Amino acid sequence: MSLPFLVFFVCAFIAVLGALTLIIAKEPIHSALALVLVMISLAVLYLMLGAEFIAAVQVIVYAGAIMVLFVFVIMLLNAGSEERTDWSKMAKYAGMPLGLFLLPWLGHWMYYSAIGANVANGSLATSSSVSTRDMSNMLFNQYVFPFEATSVLILIAILGALVLAKRDDQ
Amino acid sequence: MDFITQHAILVVSLVKIALLLFIVLTALAYLTWFERKLIAHIQSRWGPVEVGAHGLLQPLADGLKFLFKEDLTPPGADKFLYILAPFLALALGLTTIALIPFGPPDVQVLGQSVFVVANVSIGLMFVFAITSIGVYGVALAGWSSNSKYPLMGGLRSSAQMISYEVALTLSVVGVVLLANTLNFNTMIEGQRGYYLHFIPRWNIIPQIIGFLCYFTSAVAETNRVPFDLPEAETELVAGFHTEYSSFKFAMFFMAEYANMITVSSLATILFLGGWLSPFPDGWTFMKYLPAVGLALLAIYLIYDTFVLARGIAKIQLIVITIGALAIALGCFHPLVLNVIQGPFWFCTKIGAIMFFYVWMRATLPRFRYDQLMAFGWKFLLPVSLANLVITALIKVWPLLVGRG
Numbered sequence A: 001m002s003l004p005f006l007v008f009f010v011c012a013f014i015a016v017l018g019a020l021t022l023i024i025a026k027e028p029i030h031s032a033l034a035l036v037l038v039m040i041s042l043a044v045l046y047l048m049l050g051a052e053f054i055a056a057v058q059v060i061v062y063a064g065a066i067m068v069l070f071v072f073v074i075m076l077l078n079a080g081s082e083e084r085t086d087w088s089k090m091a092k093y094a095g096m097p098l099g100l101f102l103l104p105w106l107g108h109w110m111y112y113s114a115i116g117a118n119v120a121n122g123s124l125a126t127s128s129s130v131s132t133r134d135m136s137n138m139l140f141n142q143y144v145f146p147f148e149a150t151s152v153l154i155l156i157a158i159l160g161a162l163v164l165a166k167r168d169d170q
Numbered sequence B: 001m002d003f004i005t006q007h008a009i010l011v012v013s014l015v016k017i018a019l020l021l022f023i024v025l026t027a028l029a030y031l032t033w034f035e036r037k038l039i040a041h042i043q044s045r046w047g048p049v050e051v052g053a054h055g056l057l058q059p060l061a062d063g064l065k066f067l068f069k070e071d072l073t074p075p076g077a078d079k080f081l082y083i084l085a086p087f088l089a090l091a092l093g094l095t096t097i098a099l100i101p102f103g104p105p106d107v108q109v110l111g112q113s114v115f116v117v118a119n120v121s122i123g124l125m126f127v128f129a130i131t132s133i134g135v136y137g138v139a140l141a142g143w144s145s146n147s148k149y150p151l152m153g154g155l156r157s158s159a160q161m162i163s164y165e166v167a168l169t170l171s172v173v174g175v176v177l178l179a180n181t182l183n184f185n186t187m188i189e190g191q192r193g194y195y196l197h198f199i200p201r202w203n204i205i206p207q208i209i210g211f212l213c214y215f216t217s218a219v220a221e222t223n224r225v226p227f228d229l230p231e232a233e234t235e236l237v238a239g240f241h242t243e244y245s246s247f248k249f250a251m252f253f254m255a256e257y258a259n260m261i262t263v264s265s266l267a268t269i270l271f272l273g274g275w276l277s278p279f280p281d282g283w284t285f286m287k288y289l290p291a292v293g294l295a296l297l298a299i300y301l302i303y304d305t306f307v308l309a310r311g312i313a314k315i316q317l318i319v320i321t322i323g324a325l326a327i328a329l330g331c332f333h334p335l336v337l338n339v340i341q342g343p344f345w346f347c348t349k350i351g352a353i354m355f356f357y358v359w360m361r362a363t364l365p366r367f368r369y370d371q372l373m374a375f376g377w378k379f380l381l382p383v384s385l386a387n388l389v390i391t392a393l394i395k396v397w398p399l400l401v402g403r404g
Helices: A003-024 A028-048 A052-077 A089-112 A114-121 A132-142 A144-169 B002-006 B008-042 B058-068 B079-099 B123-133 B135-144 B148-179 B184-189 B208-221 B246-271 B284-308 B312-331 B334-363 B369-403
Strands: none
Touching: A003 A028, A028 A052, A028 B079, A028 B123, A028 B135, A052 A132, A052 B123, A052 B135, A052 B148, A132 A144, B008 B058, B008 B079, B008 B246, B008 B334, B058 B246, B079 B123, B079 B135, B079 B246, B123 B135, B123 B148, B123 B184, B123 B246, B135 B148, B135 B246, B148 B184, B148 B208, B148 B246, B148 B369, B184 B246, B208 B246, B208 B334, B208 B369, B246 B334, B284 B312, B284 B334, B312 B334
16 A cells, blocks of 8 residues: 555545544534544645645635634633534434435545546545646636635625624714 | 665655754753843843753753653643643644754755755745644643633633734735745745845845734744733733643743744744855855854853863863864864854854844833734734735836836
8 A cells, every 4th residue: 555545544534533523522622623633634635636735725724714713712602512402303304314315426426536546546646736836827817707706705704794893883 | 775765755854853853852941041041141140050050951950840740630621632732732833843944955865955854845834834723732721721811811822823823924925925936945045145245135135024024923923022911920820821730831831932943943034044144155264153153162161161160060061161172173174064054054043033032031021912912903914914015016016017
């Protein structure tokens, strides 16, 4: 078994483990930290695929900024441990069967797709990593409109948060 | 032997990691000595003098003391996170140092560069990625202690670190624009050359505003005076590490110093020309500076040994003097002389920044919390943004004019 292959399986295992802990853990802060674990192992997977920049951004933005904010809020509210409730009707009658159907379907699709073939060949880690310069060129030339549209969307979200926070002052 | 040549990257990297850890951990221990001694002298005191000559064995004594103290866990603490927090803080603090190039990449063993563990093509992004997770160490320590003061300290310091990380990152982008790269070695190479044949062409000159913003936010990121609010003892006892004792406390302490080394190295790489010498290439006699400096130190030590020192310190000083003399003589060898140029200048620059850190601690009072937040968001952030916009404008100016 080649080293990249091994790293892939270790990271995939940690990611799935983190995702399960996220759902099962009773303390909200444990769930949040499990999500951080998932994001970091995903970043390592991106790195294995040769996307260095995306991997770094994944860690900086998701693990380093968004999840820190989550943890911060959980600490600030001092949220207690969760209470278990019975399954909702939606989850019981629609969610479970759909999940049971989607999982094998996804597995089937992955197995026969190009990515799946690469995993099977052990040639998951491409040696030619995409340079940051190429990526920025693509982002600011070919995809400049979606990029700018997303930034405007985020700006609107920030303004919305400001308006909500300022409301009492008037 | 066959294994070594086949897996050169693996073997050389492991050796480099082990050596680097040894050097950095020793440096961390002696930074505490340096800090105590320097603050003491600024405040007209002696500082540590009892343990060893000039208190040089004090870090060792402190380390032993930490090891043998009782390790307490407060009742009701989240055990797993309580133990995880100091490990996380120290591990992340030490990991970033693996990305720092301490010398030029052309000094090689088995085809691997000696002075850097991992020469990553987007080194700067990786350092930011690792430091951005560093907040968890502090936040989790505060939360898991199940105690009021640590919780307040943890909250304060995570708020502070998130706020100043924005200004820190933005102040560096100007340099990235000038350097056209995120790789540390290429960045340093780009700063080679001289204005007027003797002023080094370092980024600090065009990016002086960026440097000041970077340094201010870096001090805040590492929770040092005047931004050491997470540890404000008059309000919060000791902040997030109030409940920690024994070696877990020492780990937080070491993490703080490791972070200081990291941000100082980044400042050196980005703004102060990394391992480049500040003197023009023509001044070849400047190559002897590290060796001559060591020799001068050895001469002072001889004077110290025979005139000033008393008792057992005399014997210790003799050993140190012989060591310094031997290294100084070794440094005059032309091969060694060439190899140590890079690390010598890099470490000198880090040392200068460290001196500044300690100097500030001995001089400045602490910010109030609202002042701290206002300063970060209302002053540092706009200034570093303006610096970025101006740098970008100057950079694209030829293009704009060219299109007319």
